[in-house]
Amino acid sequence: MKNLSWFNKTMFFFNIVLAVLTFVAYVLPFLAPKIFPFLSVLTLFLPMMLILNVIYFIYWGIQFKRQVLLSALVLLLGITFINKFYKFSEKNLPEEVSDFTVLSYNVRLFNKFEWSDKETVPVEISDFVKENNPDILCIQEFSNAKEFDYARYQHKYILSKGDKIKTGQAILSKFKIINEGEVVFPNSNNNVIFADIKKGKDTIRVYSIHLQSIKITPDVNEISDDINGIDQQKSQRMFKRMSTAFKEQQLQAEIIMEHKKDCKYPIIICGDMNNSAFSYVYRVIRGDMQDSFEEAGSGFGKTYDFKYYPARIDYIFADKRMQVKNFKNFIEIVDSDHFPIMARLSMVEDKKL
Incomplete structure (x- = not known):
């Protein structure tokens, strides 16, 4: 942290906040909304949080900063969630009479x-x-x-x-x-x-x-x-x-x-x-x-x-x-x-x- 500029320190602070909110959103699908109904709102914004984590990953990566590890960990843990948000290729199997x-x-x-x-x-x-x-x-x-x-x-x-x-x-x-x-x-x-x-x-x-x-x-x-x-x-x-x-x-x-x-x-x-x-x-x-x-x-x-x-x-x-x-x-x-x-x-x- 001490080797970061004041701007990068601010960026990393918000990166940490984003990472914490993303981890919470990862857990929420396994918790009944009646326990934390307000926090359940976070699940609606998880795709946006994933995109922001990708941006942070790129931001730290092009600077070769070790802070990139935080976003890398968040994205790695959320890889199954990414598949729910965006699919890179479709499946279109041959049509049969029984379909x-x-x-x-x-x-x-x-x-x-x-x-x-x-x-x-x-x-x-x-x-x-x-x-x-x-x-x-x-x-x-x-x-x-x-x-x-x-x-x-x-x-x-x-x-x-x-x-x-x-x-x-x-x-x-x-x-x-x-x-x-x-x-x-x-x-x-x-x-x-x-x-x-x-x-x-x-x-x-x-x-x-x-x-x-x-x-x-x-x-x-x-x-x-x-x-x-x-x-x-x-x-x-x-x-x-x-x-x-x-x-x-x-x-x-x-x-x-x-x-x-x-x-x-x-x-x-x-x-x-x-x-x-x-x-x-x-x-x-x-x-x-x-x-x-x-x-x-x-x-x-x-x-x-x-x-x-x-x-x-x-x-x-x-x-x-x-x-x-x-x-x-x-x-x-x-x-x-x-x-x-x-x-x-x-x-x-x-x-x-």
């Missing part, structure tokens, strides 16, 4: 409340689904839209609630649905629906989930202003709201896990988790399942239209009795505040060995 595709999309009520100036949103979403032709379609924030073409799906499970405005979720399938149901969350408008789908000799259970929103603005500038003290009271309210949402999500995740533990079928869980891949909720819901993005995706895997930040909060988890052969996130589709995601899967026994 099937699952598409998950939070459609934001098909623009029922006109958040977008486009009047053709339901038609454009319908055209997008028609073009990609998924075998199983899971829709969150579903609302009846006469412009959406349901005809291609003979088998449907649609659950809508509400008096004047009915909203909910839908699972649409080209394969027969032999059982269906809802997983209810206490004191929440969010929920999970599931369908047992018969595909050939296999039966697959598909869950479509929509967890409690953490209610943050899509504009990262507003959050930055709050944190910088322009509106300290608003910032405190925001973090309190997020902390409460994390605790609610923990309960919801545990309810999902309790529901699926006795299921004898291979399982697919997809939908809007409203949390990052670095969270306790993600770890609990995923369990030993495969994250389709990690298995076959590329890039940041962005699924939510959060300004300047590649937020990934929508997922398709596949049972280990399946193979993930391809994964896409469609960031060019701007008909909702979420981007649709699709995975191509096959049952393990269908693979050519």
